[in-house]
Amino acid sequence: MSGETVVTRFAPSPTGRLHLGHAVSAIRAHDFARERGGRFVLRIEDIDGTRSRPEFVAGILEDLAWLGLRWDALAFQSERLATYEAALDRLKARGLVYPCFCTRAEIAASASAPQGDVGPAYPGTCRGLSAAEIASRTGACCWRLDMPKALAETGALTWHDAAAGWIVADPLAQGDVVLARKDAPASYHLAVTLDDAAQGVTDVVRGVDLFAATDVHRVLQALLELPVPSYHHHPLVVDAAGRRLAKRDGALSLAEMRAGGEDGATLAARLRRGIGSRFPGEDLS
Structure with a gap:
């Protein structure tokens, strides 16, 4: 990949508000590209018709802007069904x-x-x-x-x-x-593999919970003759009990932190410095 422009992406599903785990992953992907003069793509994975909502799309854009992140392209999976x-x-x-x-x-x-x-x-x-x-x-x-x-x-x-x-x-x-899926035109595996190729993603920066899924994506890349990015799986943010943060478990959202008086730029700087004693499972250095 010598001389190739680095492209990373952050690809949330609009099924709820972002939390600190999302913030860490987005910052890592954003900074990886920026530090190498590359491009950062924001991809909205909105093909889950039963749970995806427009207000959550708006919330994602608001939260990332609050953290001080800027994207070079905005893509929606719902526009790629064909x-x-x-x-x-x-x-x-x-x-x-x-x-x-x-x-x-x-x-x-x-x-x-x-x-x-x-x-x-x-x-x-x-x-x-x-x-x-x-x-x-x-x-x-x-x-x-x-x-x-x-x-x-x-x-x-x-x-x-x-x-x-x-x-x-x-x-x-x-x-x-x-x-x-029975209720969606593509699963996560198929959609993400095709999207990464179409959007020129050279480096996939995402949580270690998706490490094993990469084996499946590698098969699809080979079958469909798609390029193979480099992968950077990072540790997850966890709570005091060692459980990873999740929407379904009511993890404190970035919107709630903002409403409580937290400053987005300050929070992003703290995450970058690795100051996060409440989340012992994540090394933010």
Whole structure:
């Protein structure tokens, strides 16, 4: 990548207000690009139609501006649905994906043991359905990547993380991941991989909770002939009990901090200096 312009991105979902964990990730991605004379992309991952809200999009822009961050491009996943569909069609034509009619409860009940960070890996129940069986189903389906078949095409794959070094991908541990959900035209895995390529992202700066997901993204990059960025997975911000901050757990939002009198520029400077004794799991240096 010698001589290539560095491009990073921050890609929140507008399903709630940003909290300190988001602030740390956004600052890291922003500063990584700025320190190298590069570009910083803000991508709104808004294809979850049941939870994405316009007011949360406005809140993201407000919070990042309050922190003093500026972006060079603003992108919305909802404007790229045709791109996701086209990529999925390419994989369908090659027989690398299959429709799955299972519910989450059925998957959990059939799994022999929990795997990965997002629950049990899918046991492949629908992988062997015949064309007649598929035609007889009337319920909604998602589309899953046939991981063994995909890896037979790609062979062994590697990717590089700034802290961990070269990683030999182990996507089989993630099972046959969903590429298009029952209620959305693309899953996180498919959308983020295509978006990073389309937006010229050279360096992915994100939390270590997505470390294993990179194995899946590496497979999709190989199948769809996409460039492979460098990865920089950072520690998560956690609370006093060692739990990572999350919207669903009521983590204090940046908006609430602002309403309480916190100054955004001061907060950003404190995070950059690594002063964050309330969050022992995060090294902010």
